[in-house]
Amino acid sequence: VAAPSAVRLLAEGRPGQVLSSELELPPPFQVPLPVPPVLKPVGSDGTSDYYEITQQVAQLEILPGVRTEAWTYGGSFPGPTVATRSGRAAVIRHRNQLPVPSVVHLHGGHTPADSDGYPMDLLLPVGWDGARSIPGMPGMEHHAAGRCVTGERTNTYPGHQRAATLWYHDHRMGFTGPGVWRGLVGFHLVHDDEEAALPLPQGDRDVPLMLADRSFAADGSFAYPAADPTDPAVPGVTDDYMNGVLGDVILVNGAPWPRLDVDRARYRLRLLNASNARLYRLELDPQPSGGDALVQIGSDGGLLEAPVTHDTLELSPAERFDVVVDFSRYEPGTSVCLLNTLGTGRTAEVMRFDVSSRRVTDDATVPERLAAVERLDPDAVVATRDFTFRRSRGDGWTINGELFEPGRDLARPALGSTELWRFSSDLHHSVHVHLNHFQVLARNGDDPGPYDAGWKDTVGLRPAEAVEVLVRFTDYAGTYLLHCHNLEHEDMAMMADFVVE
Ligand code: C2O
Ligand code: CU
Numbered sequence: 001v002a003a004p005s006a007v008r009l010l011a012e013g014r015p016g017q018v019l020s021s022e023l024e025l026p027p028p029f030q031v032p033l034p035v036p037p038v039l040k041p042v043g044s045d046g047t048s049d050y051y052e053i054t055q056q057v058a059q060l061e062i063l064p065g066v067r068t069e070a071w072t073y074g075g076s077f078p079g080p081t082v083a084t085r086s087g088r089a090a091v092i093r094h095r096n097q098l099p100v101p102s103v104v105h106l107h108g109g110h111t112p113a114d115s116d117g118y119p120m121d122l123l124l125p126v127g128w129d130g131a132r133s134i135p136g137m138p139g140m141e142h143h144a145a146g147r148c149v150t151g152e153r154t155n156t157y158p159g160h161q162r163a164a165t166l167w168y169h170d171h172r173m174g175f176t177g178p179g180v181w182r183g184l185v186g187f188h189l190v191h192d193d194e195e196a197a198l199p200l201p202q203g204d205r206d207v208p209l210m211l212a213d214r215s216f217a218a219d220g221s222f223a224y225p226a227a228d229p230t231d232p233a234v235p236g237v238t239d240d241y242m243n244g245v246l247g248d249v250i251l252v253n254g255a256p257w258p259r260l261d262v263d264r265a266r267y268r269l270r271l272l273n274a275s276n277a278r279l280y281r282l283e284l285d286p287q288p289s290g291g292d293a294l295v296q297i298g299s300d301g302g303l304l305e306a307p308v309t310h311d312t313l314e315l316s317p318a319e320r321f322d323v324v325v326d327f328s329r330y331e332p333g334t335s336v337c338l339l340n341t342l343g344t345g346r347t348a349e350v351m352r353f354d355v356s357s358r359r360v361t362d363d364a365t366v367p368e369r370l371a372a373v374e375r376l377d378p379d380a381v382v383a384t385r386d387f388t389f390r391r392s393r394g395d396g397w398t399i400n401g402e403l404f405e406p407g408r409d410l411a412r413p414a415l416g417s418t419e420l421w422r423f424s425s426d427l428h429h430s431v432h433v434h435l436n437h438f439q440v441l442a443r444n445g446d447d448p449g450p451y452d453a454g455w456k457d458t459v460g461l462r463p464a465e466a467v468e469v470l471v472r473f474t475d476y477a478g479t480y481l482l483h484c485h486n487l488e489h490e491d492m493a494m495m496a497d498f499v500v501e
Pocket of ligand 1: 105169434
């Protein structure tokens with residue numbers, strides 16, 4: 001049975017920005033920044049914490065005065081933040097009350113294969129009639145025989161990993177783009193003792209920021225150009241869709257161009273690019289005198305060994321950058337914009353921090369040494385593999401010339417071994433590896449770039465770049481994924497299995 005995404009392939013096209021032109025968009029920096037609530041466990045025992053999340057349709061007010069129907073985790077967009085402790089298992093039961101099947105993946109999770117959210121491991125909606133085929137997914141009934149369940153699924157995340165900013169999102173075969181666009185996304189923060197012992201900003205001064213662009217139709221619904229899974233009559237893929245979908249409204253934690261009141265103190269900002277296809281180059285305006293406004297303390301896989309300072313930060317889809325900004329470097333009353341210098345017009349603005357004039361104390365600092373980070377050893381490499389990310393001839397996106405086909409792997413690393421993986425690209429791709437974090441060894445044969453520090457699970461490849469990473473496959477055997485995190489490229493088959501054995 002062919003992968004559905006390979007069946008629906010189309011045509012040439014340029015990256016498509018969908019316009020919300022018929023709606024009046026709010027002026028920037030009016031809406032207060034929401035921070036998603038932390039999910040409370042429904043139970044705990046000596047080893048594990050138990051959670052429940054219902055995937056449901058919700059009516060949200062994203063643009064002021066406008067009703068938007070979203071697909072949500074627990075009724076909000078972003079969904080609730082799951083906050084777990086390293087060394088304790090998180091057992092999360094998902095119930096699907098959406099009109100469509102879903103798949104949950106914990107991005108950056110060190111997860112056994114049966115809980116990882118393989119795109120064919122569908123969670124069918126409550127009450128789903130097994131005889132019905134799945135809209136827009138010809139042939140899915142056959143795959144559904146495997147690890148497909150109806151109504152509820154429980155995923156176990158053992159928690160054998162260090163503190164890090166992870167996130168969870170929909171990963172359904174061929175429909176990850178529309179599922180995430182409609183709201184199926186949330187933070188999952190792992191905490192540990194090493195991090196807790198550091199004097200980093202905490203509490204209200206530790207703020208997750210999920211950047212995601214969206215467009216809205218005249219009726220307030222999310223506008224997505226293609227592949228509407230609720231309506232099998234919607235024709236396939238448009239040109240706009242093919243190269244990745246961009247919105248014209250920048251949301252942070254689900255709010256359009258929000259603002260946040262900040263004290264003259266250090267803040268930890270956990271930046272996540274949860275956009276389907278948009279790249280950001282972030283910069284504070286004004287820059288504090290002396291520059292180095294953004295002190296990076298962490299990457300996808302948790303704390304760096306030592307902080308790295310930046311004036312600008314580039315975020316490819318799915319990447320996370322944990323930064324500390326010291327707002328005491330600004331005069332009281334300063335408005336500090338977070339800009340996206342890769343955007344144009346209104347997509348060049350992200351949010352604003354308004355620095356208060358009240359006197360506060362700030363005990364937080366950024367230590368010169370943050371964490372012990374093991375360096376993977378190039379001499380330990382037992383295999384070197386090349387993965388080429390390219391557009392195929394007009395009918396999709398490929399890795400090593402292959403469209404994704406579930407069950408066909410491109411690599412079989414041995415459990416416990418270290419490998420060198422070399423990714424090269426035609427256009428911009430955001431390469432993500434499931435199961436294990438990796439370390440960037442080289443970029444274009446040279447030293448790693450300014451955004452490559454630490455443990456990563458996603459790496460941005462600019463056009464015609466090559467990036468070498470070291471990865472060690474630990475703890476769990478089974479089938480995992482390697483794919484582009486431009487979600488439309490992913491849905492258009494730029495994905496491959498690898499099997500750890
Ligand atoms: Cu963020 Cu395979 O996914
Ligand atoms: Cu791509």
